[in-house]
Amino acid sequence: MKIKMLIDEIEELVTPKGSAPLSGKRQKEIEKIHNAAILIDENGTIVDAGEREKVLRKYRITPSTYLISAKGKTAIPGLVDPHTHLVYKGCRHWELEERLRGREYIEILKMGGGILNTVEKTREADEEELYDLASKRLDIMLSYGTTSLEIKSGYGLSKEAERKILRVINRLKKERGQVISSTFLGAHAVPMEYRDKPHKYVDLIVNEMLLEFKDLAEFVDVFLEEGAFGYEDAEKILRRAKELGYGIKIHADEITDSKGACLAAELKAQSADHLLHASDRCLARMKEAGTIAVLLPSTAYFLKKPFANARKMIDMGIPVAIATDHNPGTSPLYSQMLNMSFAVFLMDMLPEEALVAATLNAACAIGRGDIIGTIEKGKRADIVLLDAHSFMHIFYETGHNITDTVILNGKVIRKDG
Numbered sequence: 001m002k003i004k005m006l007i008d009e010i011e012e013l014v015t016p017k018g019s020a021p022l023s024g025k026r027q028k029e030i031e032k033i034h035n036a037a038i039l040i041d042e043n044g045t046i047v048d049a050g051e052r053e054k055v056l057r058k059y060r061i062t063p064s065t066y067l068i069s070a071k072g073k074t075a076i077p078g079l080v081d082p083h084t085h086l087v088y089k090g091c092r093h094w095e096l097e098e099r100l101r102g103r104e105y106i107e108i109l110k111m112g113g114g115i116l117n118t119v120e121k122t123r124e125a126d127e128e129e130l131y132d133l134a135s136k137r138l139d140i141m142l143s144y145g146t147t148s149l150e151i152k153s154g155y156g157l158s159k160e161a162e163r164k165i166l167r168v169i170n171r172l173k174k175e176r177g178q179v180i181s182s183t184f185l186g187a188h189a190v191p192m193e194y195r196d197k198p199h200k201y202v203d204l205i206v207n208e209m210l211l212e213f214k215d216l217a218e219f220v221d222v223f224l225e226e227g228a229f230g231y232e233d234a235e236k237i238l239r240r241a242k243e244l245g246y247g248i249k250i251h252a253d254e255i256t257d258s259k260g261a262c263l264a265a266e267l268k269a270q271s272a273d274h275l276l277h278a279s280d281r282c283l284a285r286m287k288e289a290g291t292i293a294v295l296l297p298s299t300a301y302f303l304k305k306p307f308a309n310a311r312k313m314i315d316m317g318i319p320v321a322i323a324t325d326h327n328p329g330t331s332p333l334y335s336q337m338l339n340m341s342f343a344v345f346l347m348d349m350l351p352e353e354a355l356v357a358a359t360l361n362a363a364c365a366i367g368r369g370d371i372i373g374t375i376e377k378g379k380r381a382d383i384v385l386l387d388a389h390s391f392m393h394i395f396y397e398t399g400h401n402i403t404d405t406v407i408l409n410g411k412v413i414r415k416d417g
């Protein structure tokens with residue numbers, strides 16, 4: 001095997017270990033190694049990572065090995081963002097203005113704004129335009145250290161428009177370096193033309209879209225919420241999706257307690273997301289089912305809502321991940337790094353727990369814990385070098401992008417692109 005790259009003299013290498021989600025007391029289990037080195041082969045796979053002396057003794061470094069000096073820098077796994085709505089057109093800053101003056105998010109949605117406003121603009125755009133818009137967003141995320149993410153459809157809400165968005169996600173998957181998982185969120189809102197017959201739209205999803213999108217999406221998600229989709233409809237869609245072999249995700253209990261966490265547990269969903277209003281009873285079921293809680297601190301921040309109770313979930317033994325929820329309405333945030341700060345300062349998580357939440361647990365939430373989320377032998381070389389001597393600077397220098405170098409599948413990408 002040929003060593004292609006050596007990242008040498010790393011001041012602090014910080015990583016969780018393994019490929020399964022960490023929960024309870026183990027959510028803060030990370031390894032910290034001083035004066036470390038990482039070796040990467042020509043396929044972009046990590047050959048070895050650990051104490052410098054030990055690593056260098058085992059392998060032969062030749063003059064053709066590409067050397068990165070990481071003196072004074074910290075290495076963390078590439079960040080994973082397990083819940084985004086990245087493919088859309090248009091901006092909704094006016095809505096933020098309305099909300100800051102006191103109008104409720106659900107009120108705006110019922111008035112035909114919110115999601116439906118973005119749907120109108122996204123329907124007009126062609127694949128090329130949506131691809132370019134999403135690519136730019138991916139570049140920004142990369143500059144903050146996000147090397148993998150989930151992307152949902154959900155701003156099409158017709159068969160044609162949802163297919164278009166899923167095709168864009170799949171093109172991004174093929175042509176961009178990031179690991180991307182794709183989720184079909186046809187049940188994001190009831191489209192205008194079905195306003196008076198929402199059940200017909202649910203039928204369209206169940207009887208046609210789910211069958212037709214089997215090759216385009218890995219997961220199916222439903223926005224289970226008052227004003228979006230009710231429990232019965234969500235269950236109908238997700239049971240059919242499960243039968244067809246999709247993984248399951250749910251936008252659960254974001255604005256009201258809609259028993260989304262219970263439904264997620266019952267269907268053994270990969271993740272239940274948001275969970276601001278989830279009841280203890282449903283959370284206990286999630287723990288039994290092994291469903292990952294994906295919390296979205298930036299969404300609560302932008303909506304000025306009370307944060308999900310991360311502390312309680314971790315103490316109960318539920319594996320917690322965090323995501324930006326990037327979307328034009330409730331969370332236009334790109335930076336999973338800033339989101340980690342939100343998790344620590346506003347949700348009472350420990351720095352170590354936040355790192356696990358944005359790496360290994362996030363990777364598991366998108367079904368990729370075996371290939372990404374940690375810096376370990378055999379995993380994809382997705383690594384972020386921070387311009388800092390400790391990973392604590394993610395929190396200490398909140399708001400400043402301390403990303404120095406991003407290594408994506410063994411290739412070096414600087415933060416300026």
Ligand code: NIG
Pocket residue numbers: 085114115118223251254299325327328329330331
């Ligand atoms: O996750 N909650 C539903 N979907 C998004 C909001 C999408 C929008 O407002 O455009 C969310 O918060």
Ligand code: FE
Pocket residue numbers: 083085251325327
């Ligand atoms: Fe969302």
